[in-house]
Amino acid sequence: MSTFQRLAICALCVGVVACSSRPERGAVVQQWSANTEQLNFKPIFPPRGNFEVGDLYVVRAAKAGAKMKTVDYYMSSVWFDRMRLDDELAKAAPHITMQKTPEDKSGLVATTSVPDLFVPNTSTKMNALVAFPGFSFASLAESDLGLGVSNSAIGAFFGGARKSAYSVAYSVPVAETYGVLYGDAHLAADTYLKAYTEAKRDKLKDAVVSLKNDAKAVEKDGTTSVLVLVTQVYLARSLDVVISSTDSNGAQLAAVTRALTDLDERKTAIENQLKALKPAPKAVAAADGKVADGKAADAAQPAVPVANQALIKQKETELAQVNADIRKRVEAVTPAMPGVTGSVVKSTATGLTLRQVFDTPVAIGYSGINIDIDTLIKERKVEEAKDIDTYPLKQMMKVEMN
Structure with missing residues (x-):
């Protein structure tokens, strides 16, 4: 091994240690x-x-x-x-x-x-x-x-x-x-x-x-x-x-964003299905007209129909899997990022x-x-x-x- 090669390897090791x-x-x-x-x-x-x-x-x-x-x-x-x-x-x-802002009908x-x-x-x-x-x-x-x-x-x-x-x-x-x-x-x-x-x-x-x-x-x-x-x-x-x-990582990120967009659509669909399966919460007011506390509100929530319980559990399992897939995709491009998940708002190359x-x-x-x-x-x-x-x-x- 030449002197230059030894010096190059030594310098590279020092750089890795210093920067790591x-x-x-x-x-x-x-x-x-x-x-x-x-x-x-x-x-x-x-x-x-x-x-x-x-x-x-x-x-x-x-x-x-x-x-x-x-x-x-x-x-x-x-x-x-x-x-x-x-x-x-x-x-x-x-x-x-x-007053709330009027809804924009044009979308x-x-x-x-x-x-x-x-x-x-x-x-x-x-x-x-x-x-x-x-x-x-x-x-x-x-x-x-x-x-x-x-x-x-x-x-x-x-x-x-x-x-x-x-x-x-x-x-x-x-x-x-x-x-x-x-x-x-x-x-x-x-x-x-x-x-x-x-x-x-x-x-x-x-x-x-x-x-x-x-x-x-x-x-x-x-x-x-x-x-x-x-x-x-x-x-x-x-x-x-x-x-x-x-730019050197753009191709990899573009592939990941395409996959994340598909996963996000699946996630939204599952969340909507879960919302439809669960009964809507009821508003609760105390006798004096004041807002009821959390315990009273929780006690007043309607029970989930027995027929829906198994399906809800299945959908929750699917949702957990989709979230895990999203986290895995994100970590593919940012390995050390703390578990970032969520909905895909925008993706580019x-x-x-x-x-x-x-x-x-x-x-x-x-x-x-x-x-x-x-x-x-x-x-x-x-x-x-x-x-x-x-x-x-x-x-x-x-x-x-x-």
Whole structure:
């Protein structure tokens, strides 16, 4: 073997090892949040359902304008407490009843609506639609997600520059929001947090220390911690996932998209058959005219006819198989993508758009009040923390306060 061959193999191995390392901790969250903050609210990662107005998070923060370190996006917050703000939600609910957009008979315009959300134990609607026209609130390259690192390393060695094989963009087709008025939230927080016992304030100190330890910085990381009261939540019931490839992978992706289109048609047909086999749910109202709770509504659902039960089970099995086939096809072009399934919205020779619909809405962003923890612990005074930027609400752990 010649000296050049030995050097080439050695250099290639070094390139593969170097490029195959995972991204720095917090890199995915940082990429996710970069575009989201352009929408004038703070991002939540990952999007999730158990997130409400009134939640209190201990969040890592930096001085406004300071460069935020990638590692600080990792384990950037702790879910600490939750306030009930039912009265404040009712006060902030829309008092003008919006009429639905007339249906477009031509079929050229598709209008979309979302189910109403109600203030707990009332019939007061509190949510409103939000539009993000043509905006991708997150865009991740292969290098950000750690996909196909070996191929990228080889391309970097022979091509002189690393080039991602795939990019993934996320957008929200329809969003909704609900929240409380700033003044009402501030007054409620003042009353609630002043009543914290010594034990609760000690737990608050522990949460601050846990964030410092999770950063694992050798030197002082330059961040502080604040208590964030969530006053506005932005929800999505579906996400559009756009997967794009380079020209070299276009033929493979085109074949996959054709197969996915067929699978999507089968999936839609099975879902319609299941809907026809199951009895329609009945609306339930409490004696006082308020919206019934979930248990009462579940108890009032009509039973499935015995004759349909076996067929329903068969169709559910078919649906599970189709979803598995869709996942398999997607993984053929993006091997490391987390199980992305859903309806095929659009497909081209070099791109694929899938729509992931959730059973219940997930929170994608929030607005809130930043509360100074030191002042709260020492003086039991609710004072806002000024001139700081908070990191995304990422960590889901809840600190119990006994």
